[in-house]
Structure formats: C-alpha cells, structure tokens
Amino acid sequence: EDKVVQSPLSLVVHEGDTVTLNCSYEVTNFRSLLWYKQEKKAPTFLFMLTSSGIEKKSGRLSSILDKKELFSILNITATQTGDSAIYLCAPNFGNEKLTFGTGTRLTIIP
C-alpha cells in the first residue's frame, strides 16, 4: 500500500528562523511529488519535483527530491508570519491520483 509520512506534524518557530519540512514515501510507480501550502481554504501549489537532486526555488522557499531514499524536503528561510500554514506533500503514483501526506502545521511567532 502506498504510504506518505510527513514530519514533523507540528512546528513552532520564531520569525526569521529557517525550517526544514520532511516528506517520505513508499510507493510504486512514482512519477512526481508535489508540495502545497494550505492556509484557511484550498491548497495552493508550491513545487512539482520529478528528478532527484535538482533543487527548485521560489523566493525563500526551496525543495529537493531524493528518489533513491524516497524523500523530499521543503526549506523555508527567513520565515515570516505569513508562512504559517499547513504544508502538504503529495506524491503522484502514475495514475493521476495525488496521495496527500499527513501535513506539517507550521506556526511562525512574531
């Protein structure tokens, strides 16, 4: 059975800190892995990763995939209160379905 685990489940840091969120998966027919940020409503897209070792960057956020060790990390540097959200990773197993992880609830304290 395909499995997605995110850690930590919850994280509280001060504004300006750097955080690393983890996503590990056990899947068959892996195609890609997506990261989303969910605030109050629907998730918003952050990154899609398909190749190992290639870092994707968007402002203070970056993400990388390790297909050999079956995990991905999402880094946020110089965190701001607006980064407070639930961060979800979702591997795609080649059948169009996204299987979401448990999510990491990130809280940034001013």
Add this chain to the structure above:
Amino acid sequence: GAVVSQHPSRVICKSGTSVKIECRSLDFQATTMFWYRQFPKQSLMLMATSNEGSKATYEQGVEKDKFLINHASLTLSTLTVTSAHPEDSSFYICSARRGGGGYTFGSGTRLTVV
C-alpha cells in the same frame, strides 16, 4: 490561468436532505477532476476521480450511492451528498487537472449537517 471555481463555499443543511456542490474549471478544460474530503486537523482524503463522460472511480470505503459524482462536461463536475447526516459534515474540495498538467484546487465547501 488555471482557475477552479467551487460553489457553494459554505452550506448548512438538515439531516436527511441532499446537497449539491459544483466545481468548474473557468479557463481550461479539465480532463480529470478529483473530489477530496478534509476533517479538522487532518489531511485531504481522496474520495473519487471523475473523467468527463464516464463513471467516477471511488476510493475504497467511499459509498458511491451516497456521494454521487457527475462530470457531464470538460468544465463542470458535481458532487451530491445524498441523505446527509451530521457525520458527513466536513470540508469538501475539488481539484481539476488539464491534460498532463498540474492540479488546481477549488476553494472548498464547508458542509454542516444539523
């Protein structure tokens, strides 16, 4: 580009009644649409996958007679919660995919059954 509109954003209904939720792709044709349910402080759980013009594929444990999905066109999918009960209260989110492209989510519908 790639906007998905979901309606209503919030609905309260009486136990035993049915509720219809619409999901529209506004600026693209969605070959596949997905319906998720999210309980408080939990992740998104996929309920079903629908392709235009064919029957939806439901995930294990999701009652297809209770959660009716219709995907009559490339821009519209509907989820009808039939004979709703308080345990169906949840946040329902749709997602649409264009061809081999990315996934765009609707803004979600918070259903409360009283």
